[in-house]
Amino acid sequence: SQQGEEDPQALSIQEGENATMNCSYKTSINNLQWYRQNSGRGLVHLILIRSNEREKHSGRLRVTLDTSKKSSSLLITASRAADTASYFCAIPNSGGGADGLTFGKGTHLIIQP
Amino acid sequence: DSGVTQTPKHLITATGQRVTLRCSPRSGDLSVYWYQQSLDQGLQFLIQYYNGEERAKGNILERFSAQQFPDLHSELNLSSLELGDSALYFCASSSGTSAANGELFFGEGSRLTVL
Numbered sequence: 025s026q027q028g029e030e031d032p033q034a035l036s037i038q039e040g041e042n043a044t045m046n047c048s049y050k051t052s053i054n055n056l057q058w059y060r061q062n063s064g065r066g067l068v069h070l071i072l073i074r075s076n077e078r079e080k081h082s083g084r085l086r087v088t089l090d091t092s093k094k095s096s097s098l099l100i101t102a103s104r105a106a107d108t109a110s111y112f113c114a115i116p117n118s119g120g121g122a123d124g125l126t127f128g129k130g131t132h133l134i135i136q137p
Numbered sequence: 138d139s140g141v142t143q144t145p146k147h148l149i150t151a152t153g154q155r156v157t158l159r160c161s162p163r164s165g166d167l168s169v170y171w172y173q174q175s176l177d178q179g180l181q182f183l184i185q186y187y188n189g190e191e192r193a194k195g196n197i198l199e200r201f202s203a204q205q206f207p208d209l210h211s212e213l214n215l216s217s218l219e220l221g222d223s224a225l226y227f228c229a230s231s232s233g234t235s236a237a238n239g240e241l242f243f244g245e246g247s248r249l250t251v252l
Contacts, residue, residue: 038247039237041230065245066139066227117182117193124193126243127180 028056028096028113028128036134043100045131047113048093056089056096057114057125067112067127070098103135140164143228143244151252155216158206158247160228162209168192169211169242173205186211204251215249223251 028049037043047056047132055074073089073096074082081088086099100107110132114125140163150156161166162169181189182195186205200218204234205211215222225248229241 059241059243064225064246064248066141066245067229067241068139068243071238072240112180117195123183124185124195126182127172129179 025125028115030111030113030128030131032124033129034129034134036136037103039101039103039105043133045098045111045133047096047098047128049096049113049115050094053091053115055116057085058096058098058115059112059127060087061112061130063109063111070111079109082089084094100133101135105135106137107133108121108135109133139242139244141228141230141242141244143226143247144201145247146245147250149250149252150218152218152220154215154218154248154251156218158213158215158226158228160213160230160244161228162211162228163232163242166230166232166242167209168233169205169209170196170214170229171211171233172227172229173224174227178224181211181228211218218249218251220251223249225245225249233251 028047031046044078057072058070071082084101087094110130112127112130114127142161144159167188170185174180183197185193203213225246227246229243
């Protein structure tokens with residue numbers, strides 16, 4: 025399976041702290057995406073990082089990609105209560121003629137006020 | 138607001154029944170993807186359509202089928218429903234043929250409960 029796996033499954037931190045979540049995958053990829061999902065809502069795209077990029081920033085988000093270790097991390101700096109959500113990494117499907125993205129099971133982030 | 142519209146938002150039905158979920162993609166997007174999200178399986182890719190043609194299949198059951206119409210809206214048909222089909226069903230759209238090259242825009246989902 026091409027599924028990415030996020031770690032940790034759940035994370036609870038105080039508002040203002042930084043939150044780091046990780047994603048590991050098994051095969052070669054062209055890019056990796058991160059999405060956020062507020063409880064019971066649709067997923068929202070956060071950032072896409074290509075295989076030739078090592079780091080990418082978007083506002084308070086910092087994503088890294090290490091293709092040699094087949095892993096990515098998402099860092100949210102200066103967390104806010106509104107960052108409480110589940111975060112998913114997504115990687116392109118491969119094999120079997122399937123397209124689309126495969127999502128991990130997500131990291132559930134809780135920001136304590 | 139992602140621009141992707143899904144109806145109905147909630148649906149409660151009985152085992153053995155058939156339901157149809159509808160999705161209108163973002164204006165101009167040719168690709169539509171269907172995903173199923175449940176607590177035990179996570180987010181599972183079901184099927185993709187591009188400009189009316191089936192492009193890719195994921196973990197879609199034979200009891201499920203989908204189509205994309207000339208106006209680009211899509212429908213997911215679920216038949217002979219079982220308790221285990223209870224889940225959130227998401228539609229997503231993108232402008233290109235491959236989600237691998239760009240972001241997906243997700244609707245708010247249709248929550249199906251099978252009793």
